[in-house]
Amino acid sequence: MRLIIIEQVTEKKTLVGVFENLRAASFPIVRPMGFYARLTDLEGHYHFTLRIVRLNGDKEDLMAGAEFNFKSDDRLGTLEIALNLPAVPFTGPGRYEFQLSADDIFIGRAAMNVVAETHS
Amino acid sequence: MHTETCLTVSDFKPIEPPGMPPVPIPSGTLSRISSAQVPEFVIFSDISPDRTKEAVDRFSQMEERMKRKDELLFAPAIDARLKVHTPFHVRIVPSGGGVSAHAPEIEEFGYGTNRGEALDDLGKTIAELYFSLASERERLSPDLYGVLKSLEEHITRVHP
Numbered sequence: 001m002r003l004i005i006i007e008q009v010t011e012k013k014t015l016v017g018v019f020e021n022l023r024a025a026s027f028p029i030v031r032p033m034g035f036y037a038r039l040t041d042l043e044g045h046y047h048f049t050l051r052i053v054r055l056n057g058d059k060e061d062l063m064a065g066a067e068f069n070f071k072s073d074d075r076l077g078t079l080e081i082a083l084n085l086p087a088v089p090f091t092g093p094g095r096y097e098f099q100l101s102a103d104d105i106f107i108g109r110a111a112m113n114v115v116a117e118t119h120s
Numbered sequence: 121m122h123t124e125t126c127l128t129v130s131d132f133k134p135i136e137p138p139g140m141p142p143v144p145i146p147s148g149t150l151s152r153i154s155s156a157q158v159p160e161f162v163i164f165s166d167i168s169p170d171r172t173k174e175a176v177d178r179f180s181q182m183e184e185r186m187k188r189k190d191e192l193l194f195a196p197a198i199d200a201r202l203k204v205h206t207p208f209h210v211r212i213v214p215s216g217g218g219v220s221a222h223a224p225e226i227e228e229f230g231y232g233t234n235r236g237e238a239l240d241d242l243g244k245t246i247a248e249l250y251f252s253l254a255s256e257r258e259r260l261s262p263d264l265y266g267v268l269k270s271l272e273e274h275i276t277r278v279h280p
Contacts, residue, residue, distance in 0.1 A: 030163070041203065051186050055234045058214045065186045066161040089163050097236050105193040105207045109236045 004034040004082045013082050022090065023117040030087040037081040037100055037108065042072040048081065051099040052088055055111075063089050063096070090114045194223070198243035201279040202250065208274055210242065226270050250275055 002017025015036055022031070035050060048068050053060040064085075072079045081100075090096065093116040099109045162179050195207035211222045212235055221230040221238040228249060230242025253260060253268040254277070260268060 049186060055236070058217070058219045058234065060235060062164055062183065062186055064161065064163045065182065067182060083161075085161055087163065095234070097234075099236070105195045106210075106239065108196050109239075111236060 001034040001036065003032070004036055004084055006082060013080060019112070021113045021115055023115050024090065024093075025117045025119070027093070027116070028089060028091045030089050033085050033088045035081070035083045035085060035098060039079045039081070039102075039107070040077065041075055042070075042079050042102075043075040045069060045071050046102045049101045049104070050083070051097075051101075053097050053099065054091060055095045055097060060097075061091075063091065092116075194221075194239065194242070196239070196243055199247040201277060202247055203276045203278045204274055205276055206274045208246070210239070212238065225274075226267055246271070246275070250277075 001015050001019065005014040005016060006012070007014075013036065015034065046069065048070060050066040050068075051062060052064040053062055066083065066085065068081075068083075070079055070081065093114050095111055095113055097109050097111045100107055162182055164179070164183050190212045192210055192212070193207035194210040195204040198204060208223045209225065211224065213220055213222065215231065218231060218233045219235050219238040221232075221235070221242040222228075223242060223246070226246070226249070228242065228245050230238045230240070230245055232238035232241050249267070250271050253264060253271065257265075257268065
C-alpha cells in the first residue's frame with residue numbers, strides 16, 4: 001500500500017492506497033511503501049524479518065529487508081505490524097514478494113506485480 | 121470545450137447529526153509513522169562503500185541472514201480451522217522449471233512457479249490431508265494413522 005497513517009492517541013491505523021499492480025515508465029525505481037500485518041496467538045518476544053524479493057523463475061533476488069522486534073503479552077490479543085518503508089527498490093518489471101518470518105519461521109507473504117508502462 | 125471539476129479535501133465537510141456540536145480534533149494527533157520505526161531497513165544494492173565500515177559490516181551480516189535458505193521452518197495460517205503450533209521443516213528444491221516444497225516428516229509436496237506458490241500449495245495440501253485423515257480416523261491403516269499422528273504433532277484443530 002501507499003502509506004499507513006497512525007492516529008497517535010488511539011493508535012488506530014488507516015491503510016491508504018492499497019494496490020496490487022505498480023506501473024512505471026522506466027527502471028530502476030524506488031518507492032515509499034507501507035507494510036501492514038495483523039497477527040494473533042503470539043506470546044513473548046519475537047524477532048521479525050521482512051524480506052522484499054524479486055521472483056525470478058525458481059530463484060529470488062533479495063532487494064531489501066527489515067528486522068525488528070515486537071513483544072506480545074496476550075496470546076489472545078492481536079499484534080499489528082505497521083511499517084512505512086522509506087524506499088523500496090524495484091529493479092525491473094516482474095513479480096515481487098514481501099515475506100514475513102518470526103524467529104526464522106515463515107509465517108506469510110504478500111505478492112505484487114510491477115508492470116512496465118508502454119506509451120503508444 | 122472540455123472542463124474538469126476538481127475536488128479537494130477542503131471541499132468535504134463531515135456529516136454531523138443535527139444538534140450535535142462538532143468535536144474538535146486536537147492538533148497534532150494525526151501523523152505519519154516515520155521510517156525511524158523501522159530500525160533496520162536496508163536496500164541491499166545500496167550498500168555503498170562510502171558508508172562506515174561498521175555499517176557495511178552490519179548490512180552485509182543482515183544480507184547474509186536474509187539470503188534465501190533452501191530449508192526453512194513453515195508455520196503460516198494454512199486454514200481458518202487449524203492452528204500450526206509447531207512448524208514443519210520444509211525443503212525447497214527446483215522442480216521441472218518450477219519449485220517444489222517438501223515436508224519430509226509427512227512426505228508431502230507443494231508445487232508452484234516460485235517458492236511462495238509452492239509453500240501456499242503445500243499449506244493447502246497439508247490442510248486437506250489433515251481433514252481427510254481426521255474424518256476417517258477410526259478406519260485408517262497403521263501407516264495412515266501414523267501420518268495423522270505426525271500431523272497432530274504440528275496441527276491443532278481450533279474450529280469445527
